[in-house]
Amino acid sequence: MKKKFVFIVVLILLLTVSFSGCGKTKIDVEQLFLVTEMGGNGYGSVEVKISDYYVDSLVNPYASGSKSKVDGNTLLSRNLYFDSLQFQITSPNQNLSNGDIVEITIIDNEQLAKNAKVKLSKNVYQYQVSFLPELKVLYPFNDYEVTFEGDNGEGYINIWGYVKAENGNYLMTSVECSAYDSAGNKLGNDRYSYEKHEGYSDEIQGLSNGDTVTLKLDYDKMSLAQEGYVMNQDEQIYTVSGLEEYEIVDEDLLFDSFDYEIHGASPNASMSVENKLPDDLYGYFYYTVYPDYDLEIGDKITITVTADQSRLKEAGKTLPGGSSSYEYELTEDILPQYLSSLDDISDTAKQYLEADLSDYILKIQADYKSSYEDVKGDYTRLDSVTVGDLEKVILLYPKSSMMDQIYDIYNNLIFIYEARVVTDDYWEKSETYDLYIALVYSNIINYPGSGLYVDSSKLFHVSMLDTLSNIEDEVVNQYRDKYVVSEIGASDF
Known part of the structure; x- marks a missing residue:
C-alpha cells in the first residue's frame, strides 16, 4: 500500500512538470494592436500597427524587472513569430463614423506559434470607432467667383478663387476645381478653353447663353478630414448667361x-x-x-x-x-482637262476646228505671198502657197510616267496638210513644189459641259517641209519619249 502511494505521488509530480513545461502564453489581441483613429466623424479611417511595447513584454527576458523563466530558444522563437504576424482590415476602412465596428483579422503561423509557446486570444479583433471628432463644414462654391465672357456661341468661363479654411487661410489639402460642359467635356479656365491639349476634348465648342456648366472639386477627402473639415458639396451647376448676343x-x-x-x-x-x-x-x-x-x-x-x-x-x-x-x-464636272484622246473631240468641236483652221489657212496663205522662205534648200521668194488636203490628225499627250516632268506643253493637236508652193518668176523661172505643212493647237482644253474650247490664240504652224516624214520628225517623232502619240487619217476626222 505504501509503494502504491509513492507511485501516485511520483506520477503527479511528473505530470505537473510535464504540463508546466508545455504551457502556452496567451496573447491578448486587444493589447497586441495599437489602433489610431484618423479623420472626422463620417469621414474616418483607422490605422493599425503591432504594439512594440506589448511584444517586448513577451520577448525581452528582463521586461518584468527580473529574468524571465522562459528559456532563450523560446524567446528567440517568439521574435520570429511576431515578425511573421500579418493582419488585414476585413471591413470597410473609410467614411467611418463613431460607433462603427472595424474587424481586424490576424494571420499567424501555427508552427512558429508552437515553437514560441504562444496562442492568440482570438483571430478576429473587433474594434469600435469612438473618438472621431466632429468636422466643420466648408461651403467651397462660396469661395469661387465664376463669370462667363465672350460672345454667344463663343463664350468661355473664368474661375477665380480657392477654397479657404474656416479662418480664411489656405487649406493644407490641395483642392482642384474643373469645369465641364453638358456633354462632360472638360473646359479650360479662360479664353484658351478651346485649345487642343491633353485632357481636353477635341469636340469642345464655345459656350452659349443657356448652356449649363458643372464645376467639380477633386481633393483627398481623408486629408481634408484630418484638417477637421468636410465639404458640403463637391459639384455645382451654373447656367451660362451674360454673353454678347449677335446675329x-x-x-x-x-x-x-x-x-x-x-x-x-x-x-x-x-x-x-x-x-x-x-x-x-x-x-x-x-x-x-x-x-x-x-x-x-x-x-x-x-x-x-x-x-x-x-x-x-x-x-x-x-x-x-x-x-x-x-x-x-475636284471632279470632272468641275475641273477642265487637257485633251487626252482624239475620241474626246465631239462632232460639234470638229466643226469649230475646221472653221478655225480654214480661217487660219487663209491667213497664212496671204502671209506667205511674196515672202521669202526656204524651199528645197533655197531661200526663195514665193508667189503663192495653197494649203491643200488634210493628210492626218495627230495628238500628243504626256505619258503617265512623265507627267511630273511636264511643265508647259500638256498636249499638241496636230493637223498635217499638203501645201503647193509656187515661186515668184521675178528673178528666175517660176517653180511649183508639193510640200507639207503642220498646223498645231497647243494645250487645248475640254471644259465640263461645253466640251472642247477652240482657242485660236493657241494655234500656230510649222514651216513647210519636203516630205511627210520630214514634217512628222519635226512635230511628232522627237517627242515620242515623253508623249503618247495617237493619230487618225483625214477621212476619220
Whole structure:
C-alpha cells in the first residue's frame, strides 16, 4: 500500500512538470494592436500597427524587472513569430463614423506559434470607432467667383478663387476645381478653353447663353478630414448667361455666295475664288482656296471664308470662330482637262476646228505671198502657197510616267496638210513644189459641259517641209519619249 502511494505521488509530480513545461502564453489581441483613429466623424479611417511595447513584454527576458523563466530558444522563437504576424482590415476602412465596428483579422503561423509557446486570444479583433471628432463644414462654391465672357456661341468661363479654411487661410489639402460642359467635356479656365491639349476634348465648342456648366472639386477627402473639415458639396451647376448676343451669319449663305475661276486644266490647273455675297455682307468677308495650283481631277481643296470679326460685330453680326471651311473634291464636272484622246473631240468641236483652221489657212496663205522662205534648200521668194488636203490628225499627250516632268506643253493637236508652193518668176523661172505643212493647237482644253474650247490664240504652224516624214520628225517623232502619240487619217476626222 505504501509503494502504491509513492507511485501516485511520483506520477503527479511528473505530470505537473510535464504540463508546466508545455504551457502556452496567451496573447491578448486587444493589447497586441495599437489602433489610431484618423479623420472626422463620417469621414474616418483607422490605422493599425503591432504594439512594440506589448511584444517586448513577451520577448525581452528582463521586461518584468527580473529574468524571465522562459528559456532563450523560446524567446528567440517568439521574435520570429511576431515578425511573421500579418493582419488585414476585413471591413470597410473609410467614411467611418463613431460607433462603427472595424474587424481586424490576424494571420499567424501555427508552427512558429508552437515553437514560441504562444496562442492568440482570438483571430478576429473587433474594434469600435469612438473618438472621431466632429468636422466643420466648408461651403467651397462660396469661395469661387465664376463669370462667363465672350460672345454667344463663343463664350468661355473664368474661375477665380480657392477654397479657404474656416479662418480664411489656405487649406493644407490641395483642392482642384474643373469645369465641364453638358456633354462632360472638360473646359479650360479662360479664353484658351478651346485649345487642343491633353485632357481636353477635341469636340469642345464655345459656350452659349443657356448652356449649363458643372464645376467639380477633386481633393483627398481623408486629408481634408484630418484638417477637421468636410465639404458640403463637391459639384455645382451654373447656367451660362451674360454673353454678347449677335446675329449669326448663315454658313450656307457664305458657301453659296462665291464664284471660282479656273485657269489651265488638270493636271496643272490653278483656281481663284471671288466673293459674291450680298451688299450687306460683302465687305466683311474674304475667301481663300488651298491648294490653289497644280490641281488635277480627284484632288481635294479647302475653301475658307474668314470674317473681319470686329467690323462684323459692329454691324450686329458674328461668324462663330471667325472663319469657316468646306472641303470639295475636284471632279470632272468641275475641273477642265487637257485633251487626252482624239475620241474626246465631239462632232460639234470638229466643226469649230475646221472653221478655225480654214480661217487660219487663209491667213497664212496671204502671209506667205511674196515672202521669202526656204524651199528645197533655197531661200526663195514665193508667189503663192495653197494649203491643200488634210493628210492626218495627230495628238500628243504626256505619258503617265512623265507627267511630273511636264511643265508647259500638256498636249499638241496636230493637223498635217499638203501645201503647193509656187515661186515668184521675178528673178528666175517660176517653180511649183508639193510640200507639207503642220498646223498645231497647243494645250487645248475640254471644259465640263461645253466640251472642247477652240482657242485660236493657241494655234500656230510649222514651216513647210519636203516630205511627210520630214514634217512628222519635226512635230511628232522627237517627242515620242515623253508623249503618247495617237493619230487618225483625214477621212476619220
